[in-house]
Amino acid sequence: MTEPRELVAAVHARLFRRQPDFIATAPGRVNLIGEHTDYNDGFVLPVAINYYTAVAISRRKDRQICANAMNENSQVILDIDAIMEFDSAHLWSNYLRGVVSELFACGYRLTGADITIFGNVPIGAGLSSSAALEIALIRALTQLSGEPIDGLTAARIGQAAENNFVGCKCGIMDQLIAAHGEANNALLIDCRSLEFRSVLLPKDVDLLVINSNVKRQLVDGEYNLRRQQCEEVARHFSVQALRDVNLDQLSAAAADLGDDDVRRARHVITENQRTLLMAQALPAGDMSQVSELMCASHESMRRDFEITVPAIDTLVEIVRSVIGDCGGVRMTGGGFGGCVIALIPRSQATEVTAEVVARYPSLTGLQPNVFRCSASSGAFVAQDD
Ligand code: GLA
Numbered sequence: 001m002t003e004p005r006e007l008v009a010a011v012h013a014r015l016f017r018r019q020p021d022f023i024a025t026a027p028g029r030v031n032l033i034g035e036h037t038d039y040n041d042g043f044v045l046p047v048a049i050n051y052y053t054a055v056a057i058s059r060r061k062d063r064q065i066c067a068n069a070m071n072e073n074s075q076v077i078l079d080i081d082a083i084m085e086f087d088s089a090h091l092w093s094n095y096l097r098g099v100v101s102e103l104f105a106c107g108y109r110l111t112g113a114d115i116t117i118f119g120n121v122p123i124g125a126g127l128s129s130s131a132a133l134e135i136a137l138i139r140a141l142t143q144l145s146g147e148p149i150d151g152l153t154a155a156r157i158g159q160a161a162e163n164n165f166v167g168c169k170c171g172i173m174d175q176l177i178a179a180h181g182e183a184n185n186a187l188l189i190d191c192r193s194l195e196f197r198s199v200l201l202p203k204d205v206d207l208l209v210i211n212s213n214v215k216r217q218l219v220d221g222e223y224n225l226r227r228q229q230c231e232e233v234a235r236h237f238s239v240q241a242l243r244d245v246n247l248d249q250l251s252a253a254a255a256d257l258g259d260d261d262v263r264r265a266r267h268v269i270t271e272n273q274r275t276l277l278m279a280q281a282l283p284a285g286d287m288s289q290v291s292e293l294m295c296a297s298h299e300s301m302r303r304d305f306e307i308t309v310p311a312i313d314t315l316v317e318i319v320r321s322v323i324g325d326c327g328g329v330r331m332t333g334g335g336f337g338g339c340v341i342a343l344i345p346r347s348q349a350t351e352v353t354a355e356v357v358a359r360y361p362s363l364t365g366l367q368p369n370v371f372r373c374s375a376s377s378g379a380f381v382a383q384d385d
Pocket of ligand 1: 031034035036037038039128170171172173174333334335
């Protein structure tokens with residue numbers, strides 16, 4: 001299969017009759033544990049995956065950006081100096097519009113550009129194809145304009161584009177891992193200080209990402225609602241974020257808070273603890289601890305945070321029935337569908353895949369897609385040659 005970076009280079013040359021000046025790439029991600037903790041100033045443990053978005057870019061003399069999205073078979077032309085407006089006819093272009101407007105707000109002086117985009121991160125599967133697109137665009141636009149950017153700033157701008165322009169109040173996890181992912185490692189990110197460190201993955205373990213193919217609906221609305229509920233509980237305790245609340249304080253205040261709020265907060269508090277433990281269990285190769293933590297995380301998302309759906313729970317049960325405590329499995333990402341992540345001994349990958357393919361369709365009426373992923377490096381920009 002042709003690599004996205006090669007494909008965009010070839011198509012760019014054909015469309016714009018010139019070679020790209022640069023090609024920027026940024027990966028999708030899968031979160032091993034630490035769900036809905038990022039916007040609560042908590043901890044997350046994502047991995048950049050070997051599926052990515054590539055952006056080919058070349059300079060234009062005028063003040064326009066002409067962008068072609070190959071996945072969507074769609075093209076838009078923007079005036080860099082105009083105030084960006086939401087475009088409901090070309091939804092993908094709002095990531096570009098958001099990124100351009102946030103870069104402008106941060107003082108970056110962009111030059112006109114022709115852009116070709118292609119990615120192989122499954123779209124709408126909870127693998128952060130949008131963060132991959134944002135970060136690849138930010139790296140390409142700033143490089144072309146002679147204003148290269150560091151990973152953390154790129155991540156902040158990508159998140160701002162999503163929060164302020166696209167309308168999803170996401171945290172910073174997806175953009176930060178797209179910018180800073182590292183081969184063979186997960187990244188433990190402290191979403192308060194924004195410090196991060198690599199966490200080595202055990203050698204003979206496979207990352208199996210299984211797309212449930214549940215059609216996700218009203219996802220942003222439910223996501224923003226969860227965030228609002230978490231912020232309300234933090235306000236109740238007069239603290240900056242749920243990071244500052246512990247389980248004893250939560251139980252003591254249970255009578256004053258609604259049942260929903262208590263359960264939402266309990267998920268976040270316990271998930272932070274699990275994430276820190278997972279960052280120790282993985283390099284130690286302690287798979288039974290990994291298994292326990294991922295199982296507890298899934299249960300917490302199912303009962304307390306209420307972001308799983310029956311088909312996802314079924315998928316998790318099928319995988320669990322094969323791997324037992326030799327590996328871990330849980331839903332990953334924002335929720336309401338999307339993917340399951342399984343960390344399993346390599347020797348079990350074929351059996352797990354066969355079992356999922358055999359049982360999932362008859363139990364749910366849906367077809368799964370199984371991806372064997374490897375932990376990969378983050379965004380990269382190269383001069384085209
Ligand atoms: C989405 C958001 C992230 C994070 C996860 C849930 O992927 O973009 O910021 O909140 O959901 O962990």
